Amino acid sequence: MGRPKAILPFDGVPLITYIVRNLESLFAQLIVVAAPEQKIPATGVHLVCDDVPYQGPVGGICYGMRACKHPICFVTSCDAPFLSVSLISYLLSQISDYDVVVPVWEDRLQPLHAVYRSSVLPALEEQLARNELRPIFLYDRVRTRKISEEVIRRIDPEGLSFLNMNTPEDYEKAEQRWREIRRRESAETDAAMSAGSATSSISCTVELFGGARLRAKIAEVNLTLARGATLSDLLSALADRLPVLVGPVITPDAKGLSRGYACNVNGRDFVRDASFEIHAGDSVFIISADAGG
Numbered sequence: 001m002g003r004p005k006a007i008l009p010f011d012g013v014p015l016i017t018y019i020v021r022n023l024e025s026l027f028a029q030l031i032v033v034a035a036p037e038q039k040i041p042a043t044g045v046h047l048v049c050d051d052v053p054y055q056g057p058v059g060g061i062c063y064g065m066r067a068c069k070h071p072i073c074f075v076t077s078c079d080a081p082f083l084s085v086s087l088i089s090y091l092l093s094q095i096s097d098y099d100v101v102v103p104v105w106e107d108r109l110q111p112l113h114a115v116y117r118s119s120v121l122p123a124l125e126e127q128l129a130r131n132e133l134r135p136i137f138l139y140d141r142v143r144t145r146k147i148s149e150e151v152i153r154r155i156d157p158e159g160l161s162f163l164n165m166n167t168p169e170d171y172e173k174a175e176q177r178w179r180e181i182r183r184r185e186s187a188e189t190d191a192a193m194s195a196g197s198a199t200s201s202i203s204c205t206v207e208l209f210g211g212a213r214l215r216a217k218i219a220e221v222n223l224t225l226a227r228g229a230t231l232s233d234l235l236s237a238l239a240d241r242l243p244v245l246v247g248p249v250i251t252p253d254a255k256g257l258s259r260g261y262a263c264n265v266n267g268r269d270f271v272r273d274a275s276f277e278i279h280a281g282d283s284v285f286i287i288s289a290d291a292g293g
Contacts, residue, residue, distance in 0.1 A: 001167060006040060006078040008171060011178065014041040016078050026085060026092075026244055027074070033064040056133030057112055058124055065121045077112040081174055082160035082181075086239065086254070090155055090247030091115045091147065093258075099142035103152055105162045111135035113161055155252045200227050202280035206238055210288035212249045212261065216242045225278060231263065232256070232274040234284060249286065262287050 001008075006016040013021075020030055020043045030045040036053050048067045050059055061075055072095055074088055087103075094101045095115050102114040111134070120142055127137055138144075152159065165171045206221045213219055223237050232255045239246050239254035246254060249261055256274055257263060263271050264285040265278075278284070 001165070001171065004038065005165060006034075006038075008079075008165070010081055010175070015081060017041055017043050018081060019076070019078065019083065020045055022083050022085065023074075023076075023088075026088060029069055031064045031067050032078075033060045055128060057135050058127050058133050061116065061135060062121065062124050062128055065116070065118055065124070068118055071118050073116050073118060075112060075114055075116060077164060079165040080113065080161065080163065081165075081178065082163050083113075084156045084161045085243040086246040086252070087152065087155045087161050089244050090151075090252050093247035094145050094147065097143070098145040100139060100144045101147065102139065102144060103147045103149075103162070105149055105152060105159050107149075109136050109139070109146070110162055151252070155246070201225060202227050202229065202278070204234070204278055204280070204282040204284060206234070206284045206286060208286050212245060212286045212288055215244050215248055218242070227280075229278050230274060231271055231276045231278060231284075234278050235274075238286075249288070257286070260288055 006014065008015045010018045016032060020032070023030055030043075032040060032043060032045055032047050034040045034047060034049050036049050038049070040047060046067055048063050050063055052059065055062075061073075064075070065073055072092065074092065076083060091101045091103065091113075092115055095117065099117045099120050100114060103110045114135070120138060123138055123141055124135075127133075149159075152161075160177070163174065163177070165174050201224050203222060203224050206223060208216055208219060208221070221238065221241055223234060223241070225233055225237060229237075235250050235256065236254045239250050246252060247258070249258055250256070251258055264287060265271050265276070266283050267285070
């Protein structure tokens with residue numbers, strides 16, 4: 001690239017700051033691993049430095065994992081500006097019976113967009129001692145869940161999560177893609193506002209119980225939907241508001257509930273039909289099997 005990627009301007013801030021902001025809604029602890037003497041903009045997160053420089057991704061993962069207070073870590077690189085919070089949430093939801101969850105995109109494993117249990121740290125440190133600097137050497141030694149491209153496309157159709165920047169040309173293309181995304185989002189917002197002026201909207205309340213509440217760290221959400229909105233529309237809006245629920249609670253396509261969760265409307269009817277119409281003033285309860293009562 002010719003200059004440190006972490007400080008490339010992106011959306012008006014250094015790239016590392018942009019990435020940290022995108023991940024703050026998902027994680028209680030964020031750790032940035034830098035090379036020795038590397039200057040990193042203040043991000044308000046835990047900063048650690050490699051003990052030894054030039055030890056590749058395994059070195060960075062090891063030093064970050066040593067500083068982590070939690071049993072599960074999501075790892076990404078500093079040059080991936082289009083991370084999908086929904087995809088990350090889905091990967092996290094798949095770790096329960098595994099040590100590593102890693103996506104496969106275009107027939108390649110993506111070790112720098114993967115979830116690792118901190119219990120694999122000793123194995124990674126052994127790799128480091130053998131100078132095996134690629135994380136994929138770990139995968140045959142531990143319980144590894146590989147997420148297929150077919151599954152990924154349901155959440156991130158273009159695979160933008162795996163777009164990184166290694167050259168000035170890559171950087172220029174990423175900036176152009178970002179501008180295109182912003183223009184599209186602006187056009188969609190304008191269209192929605194125009195539609196809203198012609199079609200009245202409704203307000204409803206979603207209450208979360210059990211595991212859904214624990215993940216979202218919130219008990220109640222107020223949503224505004226278009227008149228005639230369905231349960232599928234409501235879940236899509238809820239996924240946009242609380243992306244941490246995608247995967248564990250809401251299906252990756254944001255149109256239904258994951259296994260183990262149920263929906264009750266106004267305390268009367270348990271609803272499974274995604275086309276069920278939501279009405280103004282409805283109270284929708286998302287209940288997990290561990291919620292009780």
